Amino acid sequence: MILDSAAFDSKNPKLPDNLKTIMRLRQAAPVLHQARRRISALYVTGDKAKENYAVLTPYMEFSKTLIDEQDALRDNIAKRRLNLNPDEVLKKYEVYRSKETLKADLELRRDQIAKEIKELQKTKQDESILQAKKHEGVELRNSLKSLKEELYPIEDDFVHNFLKLPNGLCQKTPVDESRIIYRQGLPKSIQEPHSHLDRKDLIDYRDPTCYYLKKEAAHFDYYTPFNCVQRFLDSGYVQFVNPDFARTLLLEAASIDLNQIEIVDEEDIKESKVNLLHLTGGGSVASFLGFITKLSIFPTFLPLRFVASGREYIMQDEKPHRGLFTATQSNCIQTFIAARDEDELDKEVETALGLAIDLFRELDTHFRIVYLPAHQLTGAESLRASIQMYSPIYNEYIEVGHLSNYSNYVSKRLLFNFKDGKSHKFPYIAAGSIMNVTRIIACLLENGRALTVPRSSSEKDVDAIKDFKNLFA
Structure with a gap:
């Protein structure tokens, strides 16, 4: 017997279970395709890690690809006739890198403050100095938390654009014709x-x-x-x-x-x-x-x-x-x-x-x-x-x-x-x-x-x- 998909409904109780599964897959696919793919499964940022398990973090060479090999990347994109702008990706990288540098500085300063507080507590020096350091530590913690929240969409936007960049071309690959x-x-x-x-x-x-x-x-x-x-x-x-x-x-x-x-x-x-x-x-x-x-x-x-x-x-x-x-x-x-x-x-x-x-x-x-x-x-x-x-x-x-x-x-x-x-x-x-x-x-x-x-x-x-x-x- 020939099975014509148009004649079936996955909710039909007379259908065998295996056919119901196949039809449910085919009927649901268009809806799922439209609702999905706002973000990548290959790279999951921290704010989405609660809902989506991050299987791995790909090995990515940002500086080498976008700066050191910039000319090769442009030539690659041109030969592939892709609608990609490496300059836009580079701009996103510069913003991302500046935020990452600021975050690293704040984390370093927070660690230094934590050490200073421990030393002040041991030596029992002026209480006002200790309280000032604690206040600075709280301010740094809040600033760091705000910066992380600000960084997530920037990171998400940049990395996912970076992952769209193509592989390098082999020398044997022709440019225009087979x-x-x-x-x-x-x-x-x-x-x-x-x-x-x-x-x-x-x-x-x-x-x-x-x-x-x-x-x-x-x-x-x-x-x-x-x-x-x-x-x-x-x-x-x-x-x-x-x-x-x-x-x-x-x-x-x-x-x-x-x-x-x-x-x-x-x-x-x-x-x-x-x-x-x-x-x-x-x-x-x-x-x-x-x-x-x-x-x-x-x-x-x-x-x-x-x-x-x-x-x-x-x-x-x-x-x-x-x-x-x-x-x-x-x-x-x-x-x-x-x-x-x-x-x-x-x-x-x-x-x-x-x-x-x-x-x-x-x-x-x-x-x-x-x-x-x-x-x-x-x-x-x-x-x-x-x-x-x-x-x-x-x-x-x-x-x-x-x-x-x-x-x-x-x-x-x-x-x-x-x-x-x-x-x-x-x-x-x-x-x-x-x-x-x-x-x-x-x-x-x-x-x-x-x-x-x-x-x-x-x-x-x-x-x-x-x-x-x-x-x-």
Whole structure:
């Protein structure tokens, strides 16, 4: 049976509990999206700490970013074509810094007065001097309290604007147009291209949130992740089974657009709560970030290589909808790499892209890998290698996989670190959905290719099922 969301009401007592949960999530999300995001979950100021637990305080280098590297920041923002004014952020920083300096002076003077009062009480000198010092101490306490209250909105405004500043760009990132780094074959000319949605025998599509794959499409969707994950495991990766949910803090750390991620309607949620629960899917980069948050490791454990398969949920704003290309749910294989430095990460990324090339070659169709220009990157990305296949019906390339270089931008925000002598450093990270199986199916069908399941994957899976059944024989 096909489930059409428009026909359901989450309050309907006849609906199963799991469907009620899904519908409540979808119906509540727009309201929650409108009411939220006045403040950040990544940095919670002291006045909001009573209502919102501060999970961490990101590592932020204000002076280095805004003053020492000011020219590089301007160039970065210009290349990304962002509507950000670094001068405004710098002005906010100067006001914030002046208030912080004043607060530090008051705290220092208060400590000095406290010591002087203790000395006067010991020596039992003139009572009038002691009372004057106590009065000054009270005045300092009240001034400090007032200054803190005054500082909270200034701090909140500045830090949250600072957190919007993008990651530095990799030297490999092109400025205006994509740069091809690998290509297999060329797009084939098709006289009368047909949409993948025309294959009613393989795809039952109702809307971006409701579709079913059938026959060969379902087999391909099921077995391809097994094959992909196994290739990465053979190359030294560790398999993860990630959660389908992530908190707002993790999404903000990776500069993920919150408007594209569903909010889960928690029953005990409060209007003031900022660290909300989101449906991201176990095949998303956010699903890995909870594992590394505040994680401290020894450098001998690096590089880390993880792989996971699962769903990825992204709400697409694009209209009209384009079938499986804009489906809310996709079947993805996510990779995650952490390295000591930029050079080590570059080598790991090159190896991972090599594995991806081998996997896509088996599809026996045209594809390419390009570096996307700066203005197409998210704020956290330093470089993005986009794996693309051609869609004849739309006459354009569709991203069917990617691997992004985040440098140490996300690590600093989530305090993911490793020990280097007596100090701590932040690992360089690369991650991405190396294969979006749902979009690959659509591209293969539009190019008239067969959805061939790798024999090795299907045979291994069948053998595993037989072995499991034999346990109960």
